[in-house]
Amino acid sequence: MNSLQLRPDFTNSLPGESETDNYPRQVYKSVWSKTEPTPASTPTMVVHNESLMQALGIDAQDPKTAEIFTGSTLLENCLPYSMRYGGHQFGNWAGQLGDGRAISLGETIDTSGAHWTLQLKGAGPTPFSRQGDGYAVMRSSVREYMCAEAMHHLGIATTRSLTLCTTGENIARDIFYDGTVTMEQGAIVCRAAQSFVRFGNFEIHAASQEHELIKILADYVITRDFPHLGAPCADVYQQWFREVMQATATTVAHWQRVGFVHAVMNTDNMSILGHTIDYGPYGWLEEYDPRWTPNYVDNTMRRYSYGNQPEIARWNMYKLANALVPLFESTEPLEEVLAEYHDTFDSTWHQMLANKLGLANLQTTDKKLFENLWSTLSLTDTDFTIFFRQLSKIQPNTDQASVRTTLLPGFYKPDEYTNNIENGFIEWVTQWQQRIQNEDPDARIEKMHAANPKYVLRNYLALNAIEAAEGGDFDVMENIMQVLRNPYDDQPNAESYAARRPAWATSKPGCTMLTCSS
Numbered sequence: 237m238n239s240l241q242l243r244p245d246f247t248n249s250l251p252g253e254s255e256t257d258n259y260p261r262q263v264y265k266s267v268w269s270k271t272e273p274t275p276a277s278t279p280t281m282v283v284h285n286e287s288l289m290q291a292l293g294i295d296a297q298d299p300k301t302a303e304i305f306t307g308s309t310l311l312e313n314c315l316p317y318s319m320r321y322g323g324h325q326f327g328n329w330a331g332q333l334g335d336g337r338a339i340s341l342g343e344t345i346d347t348s349g350a351h352w353t354l355q356l357k358g359a360g361p362t363p364f365s366r367q368g369d370g371y372a373v374m375r376s377s378v379r380e381y382m383c384a385e386a387m388h389h390l391g392i393a394t395t396r397s398l399t400l401c402t403t404g405e406n407i408a409r410d411i412f413y414d415g416t417v418t419m420e421q422g423a424i425v426c427r428a429a430q431s432f433v434r435f436g437n438f439e440i441h442a443a444s445q446e447h448e449l450i451k452i453l454a455d456y457v458i459t460r461d462f463p464h465l466g467a468p469c470a471d472v473y474q475q476w477f478r479e480v481m482q483a484t485a486t487t488v489a490h491w492q493r494v495g496f497v498h499a500v501m502n503t504d505n506m507s508i509l510g511h512t513i514d515y516g517p518y519g520w521l522e523e524y525d526p527r528w529t530p531n532y533v534d535n536t537m538r539r540y541s542y543g544n545q546p547e548i549a550r551w552n553m554y555k556l557a558n559a560l561v562p563l564f565e566s567t568e569p570l571e572e573v574l575a576e577y578h579d580t581f582d583s584t585w586h587q588m589l590a591n592k593l594g595l596a597n598l599q600t601t602d603k604k605l606f607e608n609l610w611s612t613l614s615l616t617d618t619d620f621t622i623f624f625r626q627l628s629k630i631q632p633n634t635d636q637a638s639v640r641t642t643l644l645p646g647f648y649k650p651d652e653y654t655n656n657i658e659n660g661f662i663e664w665v666t667q668w669q670q671r672i673q674n675e676d677p678d679a680r681i682e683k684m685h686a687a688n689p690k691y692v693l694r695n696y697l698a699l700n701a702i703e704a705a706e707g708g709d710f711d712v713m714e715n716i717m718q719v720l721r722n723p724y725d726d727q728p729n730a731e732s733y734a735a736r737r738p739a740w741a742t743s744k745p746g747c748t749m750l751t752c753s754s
């Protein structure tokens with residue numbers, strides 16, 4: 237039996253729309269719109285998150301569970317809603333976007349007292365669906381489910397995945413926007429987060445001159461999610477903005493640490509809590525390349541490439557600041573915080589890099605070591621994840637031949653590791669060996685293992701999981717997720733999950749090239 241209790245906290249606390257019919261429209265003077273999910277023809281739960289379910293009082297065996305998490309049956313006290321937000325997409329104001337294929341069921345508190353909102357992704361159209369159908373397919377749902385959990389187990393703030401259900405519907409998708417339409421299986425992820433409020437929730441009210449709503453929403457977010465700040469007032473608004481900036485910088489620094497490329501850092505995909513949200517055409521760095529993005533539509537500009545993420549986060553903070561101006565008498569408090577972004581990001585990132593390299597402390601001269609590291613990794617196609625993990629096996633006195641055997645598994649073109657390229661690596665490794673000479677080896681290795689995951693959701697692993705899931709086999713997905721629950725541990729039976737991208741995946745769509753089509 238499910239003991240999950242939903243409380244309509246968001247809808248009770250914030251102004252919603254009086255219109256309750258479900259058709260696409262521009263919405264005004266409202267934070268949310270009442271939105272009934274479209275019942276699924278054959279709701280079937282295919283994957284679930286047992287520990288999170290237990291914490292929330294959900295019984296996976298209860299036959300009603302699949303109906304609840306496809307939106308086919310509504311729990312008592314459930315007032316389903318979609319959220320109104322706007323956003324800057326690829327640098328341009330895009331106007332009203334909103335939850336076009338997401339419907340929140342309500343809020344709840346788990347056994348530890350933590351707040352959650354439960355949200356269905358793909359349960360049918362909403363007032364914000366525009367030309368979209370409001371549905372999601374297996375491919376994108378498996379990607380979202382797996383990556384959010386992988387991120388959580390890496391220790392990075394993120395939305396969580398609760399259930400993956402199939403609906404029994406077939407959905408038409410044009411994956412590469414070239415007119416080739418395929419029918420794909422409908423699927424719904426129920427995701428859970430402390431909050432789904434985005435930068436874009438504030439931006440839409442600013443763009444619509446709804447200044448009162450900016451304050452109402454800010455006060456709600458502060459009271460619910462930043463209670464330690466106390467009652468909202470001018471100083472509290474500034475400190476809140478600072479904490480949003482710090483959380484955002486920290487999360488992006490973690491993305492850089494593990495080689496995660498979000499790929500659609502539009503302001504509507506930026507969580508006000510700094511959590512990773514909206515897993516679309518994301519990818520994980522294979523060969524280190526700061527210009528890499530898996531997002532096919534961003535191929536030319538590469539706005540959301542790996543190396544740009546920290547600056548894009550800052551740009552997005554500017555857009556949020558613009559939206560928050562009505563909370564302040566002058567723009568000074570916002571500008572003051574924005575000016576702190578670089579120092580905040582750099583100090584967090586440099587500390588993470590020190591950890592990645594196993595340095596007991598951070599010294600000013602280490603900046604040079606970091607800079608040289610990036611140019612060294614660029615000498616040949618070097619797997620970002622494998623390189624750092626292998627580096628932890630090198631000691632201050634390891635000789636050149638052993639450095640070579642240790643690093644070789646991380647190179648996509650091992651034949652290139654000769655002459656100048658080998659010399660370049662040896663030069664950097666020697667600098668690093670000198671730097672770690674006096675450090676306790678056990679402590680260093682432990683530090684390096686804790687900062688450098690051995691297992692990440694490699695793009696081809698996600699594709700393997702999708703292809704099996706589309707054939708009705710969820711074991712591949714479950715097996716990968718089992719490994720990704722302990723990403724920093726050596727798992728002797730899971731070596732293959734830590735290996736370089738196989739040759740077949742090098743240019744396969746869905747591995748190296750993705751779109752937002754979901």
Ligand code: AMP
Pocket residue numbers: 333334335336337338364365366367368369370371372500504505514516752754
């Ligand atoms: P995203 O690329 O996930 O950040 O989505 C951008 C906007 O498009 C959001 O407002 C989504 O809700 C909306 N959207 C994306 N896919 C669909 C869909 N299949 N149906 C309706 N709206 C969608």
Ligand code: MG
Pocket residue numbers: 504505514
């Ligand atoms: Mg989105």
